[in-house]
Amino acid sequence: MAAPTITREAPPRRVPARRTRPGWLLLLPALVALVILFVVPLVNVVVDSFTEPSAGLGNYTSLFTDxxxxxxxxxxxxxxxxxxxxxxxxxxxxxxxxxxxxxxxxxxxxxxxxxxxxxxxxxxxxxxxxxxxxxxxxxxxxxxxxxxxxxxxxxxxxxxxxxxxxxxxxxxxxxxxxxxxxxxxxxxxxxxxxxxxxxxxxxxxxxxxxxxxxxxxxxxxxxxxxxxxxxxxxxxxxxxxxxxxxxxxxxxxxxxxxxxxxxxxxxxxxxxxxxxxxxxxxxxxxxxxxARSEKASxxxxxxxxxxxxxxxxxxxxxxxxxxxxFSSTQTFRFPPQGWSLRWYHELFTSPEWVASILNSLQVGFFTALLATLLGTAAAFGLARLSSRWRGPVNGFLLSPMIVPHILVALAVFSVALRLGLNGTLIGIILAHTALAVPFVVIAVTARLQGMDGRLTGVAASLGAHPVNAFRRVTLPLVLPGILSGAVLAFVTSLDEVVIALFLQAPGAITLPVQMFNSVTVQIDPTISAASSLMVVLVSVPILFAQIAGARRGNRGKR
Missing domain, CATH: 1.10.3720.10 (MetI-like)
Incomplete structure (x- = not known):
């Protein structure tokens, strides 16, 4: 008679500690950055709402009685x-x-x-x-x-x-x-x-x-x-x-x-x-x-x-x-009464407009660089976390997207005044980085989820060092997501105007702020040429990223 076998219910699968530890290390820079650049300013707004100009509920009372x-x-x-x-x-x-x-x-x-x-x-x-x-x-x-x-x-x-x-x-x-x-x-x-x-x-x-x-x-x-x-x-x-x-x-x-x-x-x-x-x-x-049919309904x-x-x-x-x-007149009239390049000439020769363009490109570049580094590392860290932590951490990383933009601008402006960052490009870059990190996290995470995780294991079984496996296998597969995230971060910074309006100063005026001022302050028709330039600066990087991703996808199918 065969000996009876004892079966036990398998315990829930857990991610090994040696795998989750690097995950938290990769997440740490982005988490710290968001706490400093996003959470602390919001907490400061909450404190001010209960303490300025006097402690109590006066601000909230007047909110519903005025x-x-x-x-x-x-x-x-x-x-x-x-x-x-x-x-x-x-x-x-x-x-x-x-x-x-x-x-x-x-x-x-x-x-x-x-x-x-x-x-x-x-x-x-x-x-x-x-x-x-x-x-x-x-x-x-x-x-x-x-x-x-x-x-x-x-x-x-x-x-x-x-x-x-x-x-x-x-x-x-x-x-x-x-x-x-x-x-x-x-x-x-x-x-x-x-x-x-x-x-x-x-x-x-x-x-x-x-x-x-x-x-x-x-x-x-x-x-x-x-x-x-x-x-x-x-x-x-x-x-x-x-x-x-x-x-x-x-x-x-x-x-x-x-x-x-x-x-x-x-x-x-x-x-x-x-x-x-x-x-x-x-x-x-x-x-x-x-599966969707190619035939239209x-x-x-x-x-x-x-x-x-x-x-x-x-x-x-x-x-x-x-x-x-391309209008030749100084009025905001559509369709144009005449045609000319005068507003493009003004755009690229006026010191104020040229400075605002260079400021926007500079802010956008450094925002994309910082957000891509932080967001990419965070996305890799999320992939290494257990399911219990992945949801809450991912929600925290994406939280800047759900907070009303005017509240973020208020929070950043309040802290920037106290730290002496108001009116500086550094202050704008840091604020834009907090807004751009979620876009990078989303883009890179989507790419990681579509990647076969067994590929790195296969590379390791063939004797590849983890660094070489990452460089030769993982990075090429994830690169389209990283590039897409970088483009989204750049475009987010380039088109952002509310925070830049709050933090503006004579030496720190971005192109969207200059455009806003040209309508509300001085009625400058150069905004028409600047608007067309913004369309190009925003659309070309996105189109380039889509074309690059499509080409990489076609190569992967061969």
Whole structure:
């Protein structure tokens, strides 16, 4: 008789300590940098909100009792909510059409969505300023439709229109990601059971698309809360939003306590919205679509027309900015009355503009360098952590992305004043590095997850030293992700304006700040040429990174 065997339940798999230890060492530089550059300034804002000008809850009490402040808070929440809802309604059919289109048309639609990412934020707002000014194209169209001389510039409506267009890609992409995973046969199955098509779509498809819809709308709402540039350029002091009030209280009144209370209110609202969105979205599992067919599904004519209109709305600012840069007149008029290169000549000969371009390139280069080093090391460190720690640490590394931008600017400005970094390029570089690190972490982590981890083991079994295995095997495979992260870090710094506005000084003015001042302070048409330059500086690196990644991917398939 065979001896009985005793079976024991296998303990949960743990990452060996010798593997997690290097992970923490690789994470340490990024964690320390974010604590110093991001967490400490935010904590300082919290302390100021309870202690300046006197200790207590006075700043928070006035936040909810002062009539003007309550009006601004209410307006900000209403505008952000409206932008999220209207943007969601515009984005949903477009994202749905992307799932039905064939490979070529889908590539075109995705490219159109990405165009706003390749266009400078200030350039887009400048374009809307030109279009919505008195006598502009939008007013002419409304007059033609019988609405009379409608004044848009300086109104909340103008701010909402521009914000919706700017945030539309942030709504489309999450929706498309969720819809792409839905098995299209489920709607057909509902119809085969007797449900009309619209009911099957409403009862089957919409619930499955809900996570993407809520993710996109909550992201748009959170981003809209902290918008400063758009309300400052297209709105007015009569319909100010909370970011404008924070700016005035901080830079003109030096009321760090009151501004800090407003910033913390935005932060709490952000956390609540993101938490509710995650809870309402739920998890959709087991309904993943099969491999996508190369054959396009039927796209109805009305949907084709709709996607064309929305696509035009997405690229409209770019179509305005570039022709405006060749205008021969000193007015912001579109279409231009004449053609000339005078504004490019002014851009590259004016000491102020040349200095701002060089400052932006310098800040962008060092930001990309620091963020790439910190973010790449952090991504490798995350890959070595146990699952118990990986989630929280990754959430901390990505936290600068969810904090309202105006709150980050307030926190950085407060600390920079005390450390003597205000008005210096070093201060801007350090602040931009904290914002850019998450983009590098995301890009490199995505590349690491797509890499076969057994390759380094194979190299080691063939006698390769760990350093050689990393240099000859791991690094070439991860390099596209590192380059993508570096490009994103550079572009993030190059296009950032709010923090640079807070930290500006005569010797530390970046190109976006010079562009902002040219509209709000001196009305300099050179901004049209600068906007076109920003489009090139932002889009060319991204396109180059995409082409390089595609070429490396093609080499890997051979």
């Amino acid at each position: 009539g003007y402040t309550l009006k601004v808070l209410g307006r900000t929440l209403v505008v952000a909510f409206t932008v999220a809802v209207v943007g969601g309604l515009l984005a949903f059919p477009y994202a749905y059409a992307m799932t039905l289109a064939g490979p070529m048309m889908r590539a075109v639609l995705v490219t159109v969505v990405l165009v706003p990412f390749w266009t400078s934020m200030l350039a887009r707002n400048f374009a809307w300023l030109v279009l919505m000014q008195d006598g502009g194209v939008v007013q002419d169209i409304l007059r033609f439709l019988g609405f009379g001389n409608v004044t848009l510039l300086g109104t909340t409506l103008a701010v909402g229109i521009s914000m919706t267009q700017v945030l539309l890609p942030f709504l489309v992409l999450p929706m498309y990601t969720a819809m792409e995973q839905i098995d299209g046969r489920l709607v057909a199955a509902g119809q085969s059971l007797g449900a009309p098509k619209y009911r099957a779509f409403r009862r089957v498809y919409l619930p499955l698309a809900r996570p993407g819809v809520l993710a996109g709308m909550s992201l748009a709402f959170v981003l809209a809360l902290g918008f400063y540039v758009t309300p400052a350029l297209l709105g007015s002091t009569r319909n100010a939003m909370i970011a404008q009030v924070i700016n005035v209280r901080t830079k003109e009144l030096l009321d760090f306590g009151g501004a800090g209370a407003m910033g913390m209110f935005l932060f709490v609202v952000t956390l609540v919205v993101l938490g509710l969105s995650r809870r309402m979205a739920g998890a959709v599992t087991g309904l993943v679509a099969p 039927e796209v109805r004519p009305w949907l084709r027309i709709y996607t064309t209109v929305v696509g035009f709305l997405l690229v409209a600012p770019t179509l305005v900015v570039i022709p405006m840069s």
